[in-house]
Amino acid sequence: MAIGRESADSGEGRTAALLSRLREQEERPALVGYLPLGFPDLERSMEALFTLADSGVDIIELGIPYTAPVMDGIVIQQASQVALEAGTRVGHLFEAVRRLREHAPEVEVLVMTYWDPVATYGVDAFARDLDAAGGAGLITPDLDPGEAREWVAASDRHGLDRVFLVAPSARRGQLAATARASRGFVYAASTMGVTGTRATVGERAEMLVRDTRAAGATHVCVGLGVSTGDQAAEVGRWADGVIVGSVLVRPLLEDAPWARRLENLSDITRELVSGVRRARSTVWADPVTMLEESAHTSAKGPEMASTLSLPGDDEEIRNSLEVAIRAREISDPEVDMVLRLLEENPGRFRSYQEVYAKVHAATISD
Secondary structure, X not given: OOOOHHHOOOOOOXXXXXXXXXXXXXXXXXXXXXXXXXXXXXXXXXXXHHHHHHOOOOEEEEEOOOOXXXXXXXXXXXXXXXXXHOOOOHHHHHHHHHHHHHHOOOOEEEEEOOHHHHXXXXXXXXXXXXXXHOOOEEEOOOOOHHHOHHHHHHHHHHOOEEEOEEOOOOOHHHHHHHHHHOEOOEEEEOOOOOOOOOOOOOOOHHHHHHHHHHOOOOOEEEEOOOOOHHHHHHHOOOOOEEEEOHHHHHHHHOOOOHHHHHHXXXXXXXXXXXXXXXXXXXXXXXXXXXXXXXXXXXXXXXXHOOOOOOOOOHHHHXXXXXXXXXOOOOOHHHHHHHHHHHHHOOOOOOOHHHHHHHHHHHHHHO
């Protein structure tokens, strides 16, 4: 029996069992924290992971550095590139998971990976070795559930969770198919495109969670760029788990001494932990009641605006701009104007939507 396998006795998966326990016994969502393996090197990577666990996260999302991380934001891409240059490879993963589980057996470990490294290693061999190391399962952002037959079979053989992603653009049939294929939870990526901290929550985030539950998902965790305790508290009102990544990686990229970077990581993590622990006033209310309360709140006007509004972050505005370019939602002249405004007004804008609205209005008037 692998490390921690006894915790999944319900058939719903280890992470689902943890989410259910937190909901029923502590009346709160989980905090899921992401860090890439091997940044800035393997040993200091383990120190960062231990810090994350010791600071109170419930689930660690351990990323495998990949050469083409097209769904990751700039911060995570930078860290992953350093990890690759330091020699981090898939084979290092299993020892890292084993050490992490021995250090913090109460913290579940999910591996976040693009599919190619798993296929190259061998799907069943990867599942076997991850199970033996004590890992709970995989988050596979680029694997469509309809094309995951080999992984479904291997994860069933080895009792591993399989977490698939849904986006706001998903239709009901796609949500249902993803809910059926997933074990553990469904990952709701509430903003389209690359990961990273966001100034405001995606407009459809809460509705995406409701729709995914209505399509059959028992647990839905949300990744949308949460970066503060207040944001974690708000998202945690209606999600089973709050997933954070870029804000945890960012302090490790600083120029400060390594010990200071770990202190900063711990401080940020503890703030986020505090957020999810105070989230729980109406989270587990009846979904119909929650929807009515949401509509009532919206009707109260601007004084009830979301607490997820934060000062601008030019790097993340650029991330959102990249997404818009790929989706062909913005013209070339508008792209040039957005970039010029950011260069001429650093830190002024709160979100991509704000700067784009100004640019779009200007191009229309022209």
